Amino acid sequence: MKKSLFALAIALAFGTVASVQAQPAPAAATAPATIDDAQIAHIAYTAGQIDVTAAKQALKKSHNKAVLAFAEEMARDHAAVNEQALALCKKLGVTPADNPTSQALAKAAAAEQVKLAALSGDAYDKAYAANEVAFHQTVNQALSGTLIPSARNEELKSLLETGLKLFESHQMHAEHLAQSLK
Amino acid sequence: MRCTMMVFASLLAMSGWAVAATPPTKAPAAVKAATPAPQVHVIVVDTMQYGPMPTGVRAGDIIEWVNRGILEHTATARDGRFDLDLKPGASARMKATAGTVEVYCKFHPTMVATLVVK
Numbered sequence: 001m002k003k004s005l006f007a008l009a010i011a012l013a014f015g016t017v018a019s020v021q022a023q024p025a026p027a028a029a030t031a032p033a034t035i036d037d038a039q040i041a042h043i044a045y046t047a048g049q050i051d052v053t054a055a056k057q058a059l060k061k062s063h064n065k066a067v068l069a070f071a072e073e074m075a076r077d078h079a080a081v082n083e084q085a086l087a088l089c090k091k092l093g094v095t096p097a098d099n100p101t102s103q104a105l106a107k108a109a110a111a112e113q114v115k116l117a118a119l120s121g122d123a124y125d126k127a128y129a130a131n132e133v134a135f136h137q138t139v140n141q142a143l144s145g146t147l148i149p150s151a152r153n154e155e156l157k158s159l160l161e162t163g164l165k166l167f168e169s170h171q172m173h174a175e176h177l178a179q180s181l182k
Numbered sequence: 183m184r185c186t187m188m189v190f191a192s193l194l195a196m197s198g199w200a201v202a203a204t205p206p207t208k209a210p211a212a213v214k215a216a217t218p219a220p221q222v223h224v225i226v227v228d229t230m231q232y233g234p235m236p237t238g239v240r241a242g243d244i245i246e247w248v249n250r251g252i253l254e255h256t257a258t259a260r261d262g263r264f265d266l267d268l269k270p271g272a273s274a275r276m277k278a279t280a281g282t283v284e285v286y287c288k289f290h291p292t293m294v295a296t297l298v299v300k
Contacts, residue, residue, distance in 0.1 A: 084252050169230040169292050
């Protein structure tokens with residue numbers, strides 16, 4: 001499947017995290033350049049909010065029963081996970097910290113919302129489903145490859161791991177949906 | 183005295199034989215085997231999947247669904263015989279009825295399992 005511009009933008013946004021992670025620590029540095037738990041929490045929360053927003057748009061625009069069911073699942077699940085994330089941050093005394101990755105994610109998602117808003121009917125349904133596949137693929141790769149390994153707090157790491165399992169299921173559902181709309 | 187002891191020993195021996203020869207009372211056990219008490223089988227739901235389905239479930243047994251995940255799920259029979267809502271941290275019980283039934287989550291169609299009740 002050809003990757004959409006949105007998926008590319010999302011991948012690039014997460015790529016900024018990976019590139020920061022990949023930078024070798026300067027010899028004189030006392031700590032390697034890395035993202036901290038507050039930033040990780042913000043990135044994960046932002047990704048969740050992006051999918052809730054996309055789902056709400058789908059619930060308004062689509063008339064396809066399968067698309068609507070999927071959108072309801074995304075809105076409900078990502079809101080629930082984000083609620084857990086906020087509760088954990090509160091418990092840990094961590095304030096999610098905005099960062100370039102979160103900003104790039106939000107910017108790419110906003111642009112995609114505008115693009116999707118111009119579509120309707122089958123064209124919209126297909127575009128939404130395709131974006132959901134690409135979005136979950138990219139987010140899951142970022143979770144497993146960067147965010148989970150970088151998380152220092154065990155409870156945050158555990159929540160991210162749970163989130164990854166949930167989102168892998170979402171990806172599978174999105175793939176089935178996209179396939180059914182072809 | 184020696185004779186008395188021998189008689190006593192003989193009596194003990196006879197009494198022991200008598201006890202050993204007494205057949206155990208089987209009637210209550212036989213009744214229980216015919217109508218076993220309902221068993222409770224717990225199925226844990228977590229991280230987008232149903233835990234292992236219990237084996238040896240008989241009609242009349244109790245199935246307890248326990249949602250240990252952070253998302254809401256359902257345990258819904260494809261043939262419509264049951265439909266349980268499972269909020270995060272909640273559990274729900276139902277009486278098992280005979281048959282093989284496919285179970286799925288209404289919210290997450292990738293969650294499926296097969297429950298066998300004899």
